[in-house]
Amino acid sequence: MSTDLNAYMDGLGAAARTAATAMAAASTAAKNQALLALARRLREAGTSLSDANARDLAAAAGLDAPMRDRLKLDAKTLATVAEGCEQIAAMPDPIGEITAVKRRPSGISVGQMRVPLGVFGMIYESRPNVTIEAASLAIKSGNACILRGGSEAIHSNQALAQLVGDALEEAGLPREAVQLVGTTDRAAVGALITLPEYVDVIIPRGGKGLIERISAEAKVPVIKHLDGNCHSYVDAEVDLDLALKVVDNAKTQKYSPCNATESLLVHAVQAAAFLPRIGAVFAAKGVEMRGCPRSLALLGPIAGAKLAVATEADWDTEYLAPVISIKLVDSLDEAIRHINRHGSHHTDAILTTNHPNAMRFLREVDSASVMVNASTRFADGFEYGLGAEIGISTDKFHARGPVGLEGLTSMKWVVLGQGEVRV
Numbered sequence: 001m002s003t004d005l006n007a008y009m010d011g012l013g014a015a016a017r018t019a020a021t022a023m024a025a026a027s028t029a030a031k032n033q034a035l036l037a038l039a040r041r042l043r044e045a046g047t048s049l050s051d052a053n054a055r056d057l058a059a060a061a062g063l064d065a066p067m068r069d070r071l072k073l074d075a076k077t078l079a080t081v082a083e084g085c086e087q088i089a090a091m092p093d094p095i096g097e098i099t100a101v102k103r104r105p106s107g108i109s110v111g112q113m114r115v116p117l118g119v120f121g122m123i124y125e126s127r128p129n130v131t132i133e134a135a136s137l138a139i140k141s142g143n144a145c146i147l148r149g150g151s152e153a154i155h156s157n158q159a160l161a162q163l164v165g166d167a168l169e170e171a172g173l174p175r176e177a178v179q180l181v182g183t184t185d186r187a188a189v190g191a192l193i194t195l196p197e198y199v200d201v202i203i204p205r206g207g208k209g210l211i212e213r214i215s216a217e218a219k220v221p222v223i224k225h226l227d228g229n230c231h232s233y234v235d236a237e238v239d240l241d242l243a244l245k246v247v248d249n250a251k252t253q254k255y256s257p258c259n260a261t262e263s264l265l266v267h268a269v270q271a272a273a274f275l276p277r278i279g280a281v282f283a284a285k286g287v288e289m290r291g292c293p294r295s296l297a298l299l300g301p302i303a304g305a306k307l308a309v310a311t312e313a314d315w316d317t318e319y320l321a322p323v324i325s326i327k328l329v330d331s332l333d334e335a336i337r338h339i340n341r342h343g344s345h346h347t348d349a350i351l352t353t354n355h356p357n358a359m360r361f362l363r364e365v366d367s368a369s370v371m372v373n374a375s376t377r378f379a380d381g382f383e384y385g386l387g388a389e390i391g392i393s394t395d396k397f398h399a400r401g402p403v404g405l406e407g408l409t410s411m412k413w414v415v416l417g418q419g420e421v422r423v
Contacts (some may be wrong), residue, residue, distance in 0.1 A: 005183070009191040012146050012179050015174045016119045019176040020144035024116050026173055028093040034139050034171035035089035041084040041163045042132065049073060052159035053128070060152050066256075070126040073156055081132040084388050089141045091387045094405050095142045098414060109416040112259040112381065114409045116142035118200040121192045122390070123148045123214060125206035128156035134203075135164045135178040137390050141408040144177045146199065150206075151184035158182065193218040199384025203403070205391045223403060225368075225394040227344035228258030228353055230376040233335045233361070235352035236267040242373060243274060243351040247283050252406040256320050258392060259347050259369075259379040263315065263325045265335045271298055271328050279305055282324065290314045291326040299326070332357050336364050343367060345394045347379040368394050368401040382420075390418055 023031075032087035041048075053073040060068050094114045120143055124130045131147055138145040149157040157180055165175035181188050193202050193214055202222045204214045211224050232250050234243050250261035266274055277296040282289055288306040291298055299305055314325040315338070328334045341346050349371035351363040358372045369379040379402065381389025386404030393399045399407035 001303050005185060005187055005191060008183070009181075009188060009195065010198075012181065013119070013195045015145040015176040016146050016179060017198050019174040020116065020118045022174050023139075023142045023144055023177050024095070026142060028095075028170045028405070030173055031093065031139050031142070032089040034167050034173055035085045035136055035382070036130070037170045038139075038164060038167035039082040039085040039089075041167055042078050042085070045078065045163060046271075049078070049156070049159045049163075052155040055155040055326055056128075056153050063152065067126060067152070071128065071153055071156070073128055073369055077129055081129050084133065085136045088136050088387050088405070091140065091405065093140065094409055098147050101416070106422070107417065107420040111414050112411040113414045113417070114406070115412050117408055117410055119144045119146065119198060120201045120203055121146045121148070121195075121199045121220075121410065122203045122205065122421055123192065123210065124204070125150040125210065126153065128153040128160060130205060131160045131180070133388055134390055135161075137388055137405060137408060138178055139168070141395075141405050144179075146179050146181065146192060148181040148189060154184055189214070190217065193220065193222075196220045203391050221398075223391065223393045223395060223399050223407070225258065225344065225346055225392045228260070228346045228392075229263060229316060229318045229342065229344040230259060230261050230318075230346055230349040230379075231263045231265060231339045231343055232261045232376060233265040233329075233339070233348070233350045233359055234267060234270055235332065235335075235350055235354060236269045237354040237357070238267075238270060238274075238351050240270070240274055240277070241354055244277055244281070246349070246351055246373065246375050247278055250324070250377055251282070252285050252287065253375070254378050255322055257377070258320075259316070259376050260320070261319065261320050261324070261349070261376045263342070265327050265329050265338060266295070267295070267335070268330050268333075271295065275299055275326070276302060285324040287321065287324055289324055289326050292328055294328040295326045306386065318344065332360060336361065340364075340366050346392065347371065347376045349374060349376050352378075368392065 097114045098111045103109050109300050120183050122134045161180035164178045168175045182362050199220050202218050204211045234249050279299040279302045281307040283302050290308045290310040310325050345367045347369040348365050348367045352358050381402035381404045389402040389404050
């Protein structure tokens with residue numbers, strides 16, 4: 001890594017650390033003003049933003065259609081991110097909240113105060129709208145952030161970062177609170193994740209390869225998830241119509257998100273009644289079914305079904321495509337064991353009318369989100385009422401599940417006294 005790049009990244013880090021101090025002390029009114037100013041500027045951006053996005057799209061002419069689609073900053077996308085800024089502005093400010101205050105026998109009162117993390121670095125690919133999502137959450141949570149988007153979106157991200165900086169200045173806040181790494185040199189990622197003196201946490205958002213690399217090389221904590229191998233389990237006691245609707249949605253509403261169901265488990269007593277029905281739905285939608293021998297025996301007669309024998313690797317695979325693994329199980333215990341062994345601890349759901357079974361599933365499945373009679377596609381910060389999310393965490397320390405405003409904060413102990421001394 002060049003000396004110049006090291007110096008550049010150190011400069012970003014030092015500026016972010018200084019800005020973080022100011023952001024931690026910023027008033028709710030100032031933070032909301034910045035967010036509303038950003039929403040207004042996004043709607044008024046006009047040709048400067050569209051021209052920048054057009055440059056990225058022209059350079060990406062050789063990329064596949066899904067990648068180019070993620071790069072687009074059309075009117076609908078801008079309206080959505082602008083509305084997101086306004087929604088975050090309308091949310092309660094978590095910073096400074098003191099909770100769980102208890103009076104101790106010594107006379108002191110002990111509680112916890114919610115505070116910003118400080119500086120977070122975010123590394124992401126493709127979607128320039130993530131620049132605004134990360135910036136808006138950083139502003140409201142009183143943090144500073146250093147953003148490193150994909151090289152394919154460099155011009156769009158630079159134009160968006162300019163709008164963010166202008167909005168911060170309009171509100172009297174430091175524009176260095178949100179900084180974009182301005183180089184496409186990949187060595188900048190290596191530098192950002194090894195700056196513990198400036199960066200408190202790294203949040204990667206992208207493919208498994210990117211996240212694995214960052215997790216292995218980072219010298220600061222990482223909030224992450226590697227896979228979204230989500231399960232839907234159809235229990236022995238179940239409303240079959242409800243299960244059909246939910247499993248169909250969980251798999252086919254959209255194939256590419258990390259919260260789409262990739263594995264279907266069906267209790268053997270419901271297999272003959274349920275599998276031909278869901279198999280017909282999947283066949284009609286072109287979903288390939290990779291099943292255990294018992295499930296394939298029931299799916300085989302379905303006209304037009306794309307079938308394959310599931311390998312051991314299929315139970316561990318996040319397809320992000322119209323493919324699903326299917327396995328029959330003989331008990332709730334077997335279903336829970338299978339999920340905890342093969343799942344990615346992201347999101348798993350049970351379809352059941354048996355309340356004790358539902359409660360066991362909630363307690364014993366070791367995942368960030370666990371659901372009863374609902375589609376795994378609901379595992380999303382907006383759907384959970386967080387306003388927005390910066391990513392999903394399958395870690396167990398600090399943040400778990402969708403990471404919103406509170407996920408970008410920490411708690412510190414506060415003690416309130418009136419001259420008490422320890423004896």
